[in-house]
Amino acid sequence: MIKKGWRDLPKGGLILSAGNAIEYKTGNWRKEIPVIDLQKCNNCMICWIFCPEGTISVIDGKVTGIVMSHCKGCGICAAECPTKVIEMKMETNE
Amino acid sequence: MSKMTNIMALNGNEAIAEAMKQINPDVVASYPITPQTIIVERFSEFVSDGLVDTEFLAAESEHSAMSSCIGAAAAGGRTMTATSSQGFALMLEMLYIASSMRLPIVMAVANRALSGPINIHCDHSDSMSGRDSGWIQIYSENVQEAYDNIIQAIRISENKDVRLPVMVCMDGFTTSHCVERVEILDETSVKNFVGEYEMHNSLLDIEHPVTYGPIALQDYYFEHKRQLLDAMDHAITVIENTSEEFEKLSGRKYGLVEAYNMDEAEIAIIVIGSTAGTVKSFIDGSGNNKLGLLKIRSFRPFPIKEITNKLKNCRAVAVLDRALSPGSLGGPLFTEVRSAFYDEQTKPIILSYIYGLGGRDTTTNMISQVYQDLESTIKTGKTGKLVNYLGLRGE
Numbered sequence: 001m002i003k004k005g006w007r008d009l010p011k012g013g014l015i016l017s018a019g020n021a022i023e024y025k026t027g028n029w030r031k032e033i034p035v036i037d038l039q040k041c042n043n044c045m046i047c048w049i050f051c052p053e054g055t056i057s058v059i060d061g062k063v064t065g066i067v068m069s070h071c072k073g074c075g076i077c078a079a080e081c082p083t084k085v086i087e088m089k090m091e092t093n094e
Numbered sequence: 095m096s097k098m099t100n101i102m103a104l105n106g107n108e109a110i111a112e113a114m115k116q117i118n119p120d121v122v123a124s125y126p127i128t129p130q131t132i133i134v135e136r137f138s139e140f141v142s143d144g145l146v147d148t149e150f151l152a153a154e155s156e157h158s159a160m161s162s163c164i165g166a167a168a169a170g171g172r173t174m175t176a177t178s179s180q181g182f183a184l185m186l187e188m189l190y191i192a193s194s195m196r197l198p199i200v201m202a203v204a205n206r207a208l209s210g211p212i213n214i215h216c217d218h219s220d221s222m223s224g225r226d227s228g229w230i231q232i233y234s235e236n237v238q239e240a241y242d243n244i245i246q247a248i249r250i251s252e253n254k255d256v257r258l259p260v261m262v263c264m265d266g267f268t269t270s271h272c273v274e275r276v277e278i279l280d281e282t283s284v285k286n287f288v289g290e291y292e293m294h295n296s297l298l299d300i301e302h303p304v305t306y307g308p309i310a311l312q313d314y315y316f317e318h319k320r321q322l323l324d325a326m327d328h329a330i331t332v333i334e335n336t337s338e339e340f341e342k343l344s345g346r347k348y349g350l351v352e353a354y355n356m357d358e359a360e361i362a363i364i365v366i367g368s369t370a371g372t373v374k375s376f377i378d379g380s381g382n383n384k385l386g387l388l389k390i391r392s393f394r395p396f397p398i399k400e401i402t403n404k405l406k407n408c409r410a411v412a413v414l415d416r417a418l419s420p421g422s423l424g425g426p427l428f429t430e431v432r433s434a435f436y437d438e439q440t441k442p443i444i445l446s447y448i449y450g451l452g453g454r455d456t457t458t459n460m461i462s463q464v465y466q467d468l469e470s471t472i473k474t475g476k477t478g479k480l481v482n483y484l485g486l487r488g489e
Contacts (some may be wrong), residue, residue, distance in 0.1 A: 006321050006324075009318065009321065012194065012295075012306075013307070013308060014195075015304065015305035016304055
């Protein structure tokens with residue numbers, strides 16, 4: 001992402017549009033990556049409730065995966081999952 | 095000049111409260127502190143008497159007062175406050191927030207020494223501690239200037255190329271508490287001069303949501319600070335233009351600096367605040383056209399070009415500082431004036447004088463001594479001490 005120079009930024013450090021947190025990719029903070037076993041997931045939605053970044057994808061009431069562009073690797077989902085189907089693994093460069 | 099000028103006998107605090115009444119800001123949040131208390135006290139009476147529409151907030155501290163002003167300004171209101179000394183110090187953290195959010199807040203400062211030892215009288219150590227806070231600083235010599243500067247500060251602060259908070263300083267007690275003859279403009283002229291407040295990025299504008307105060311780390315902080323420098327550069331022109339417009343209204347001339355008896359001056363004193371009056375009185379009494387005065391009205395932005403231009407024909411100059419920068423060479427005004435001359439081909443000898451700390455009286459005899467020092471420096475070519483102290487025992 002090309003960052004703007006000082007002349008092109010809004011004055012006073014303001015953010016002039018709403019709902020733009022999605023543009024801030026927190027995924028590169030990640031050290032550990034959550035790996036979810038969708039076969040064993042019972043779609044209780046506890047991870048969906050707890051995820052601080054809202055990265056749990058849900059389609060038609062079913063968990064379909066985790067959005068890695070914003071997952072910080074905090075591990076809350078893995079800790080809270082009652083069926084223990086989310087495992088935190090070391091992030092690799094692959 | 096305005097047709098409806100009222101002559102009143104007011105002290106500096108009352109004159110500022112009067113200006114605030116005429117401006118009729120949306121919000122005033124403040125906390126009383128000597129020697130500024132009368133501003134808040136008098137203004138709260140105007141609120142009680144229904145003479146202003148202002149939302150008046152008596153905060154529980156100066157930190158809260160400035161925080162409230164920041165909130166009110168971000169919400170889209172014309173916002174004013176006042177403080178002194180320890181109150182100023184307690185606000186300091188929030189001063190940086192106000193300027194970095196580019197909020198046009200106008201604050202009166204009755205200059206008072208910072209403790210310790212505890213002291214309630216005038217020096218400039220309070221506002222000088224905020225010189226790097228990103229606020230515009232305008233200093234007043236007397237009650238009339240305090241009144242006039244507050245009105246002009248609204249326009250300067252709200253100018254779209256500036257949008258910075260402005261502090262209007264006057265000397266505590268010397269100006270804040272001494273009753274002087276003041277020409278008060280009629281209220282309509284003042285209201286027309288300051289104009290209707292134009293909101294920018296109001297937090298209450300739900301059609302255009304905006305975030306104030308988001309984090310800016312290694313990636314953006316630097317750029318935002320650079321913007322603030324740009325606004326300060328614009329303020330130089332805006333202060334001059336506002337002064338010109340104000341002159342049309344009031345007949346009183348202002349600028350970034352005031353040059354007094356400078357046309358043929360060989361030696362000059364540079365000073366901020368009420369002591370300029372003492373210097374003028376001495377010059378007038380001497381009848382000597384070789385003695386000049388340069389009064390700094392705008393310390394932030396610092397008018398480098400005006401200073402070097404007005405002093406270019408002087409052979410020796412004394413810079414009077416009413417604040418210390420312990421460990422530095424002389425006071426803050428001295429170091430900046432000297433630095434301003436670095437690139438000049440011809441430059442005067444420049445000496446530092448610290449004076450008036452904690453309200454120590456500065457007399458015309460002391461001013462006379464300074465001019466004598468400058469004269470002998472020219473004659474002998476010897477500068478003597480670079481940093482000097484006026485009226486200090488044991489020197």
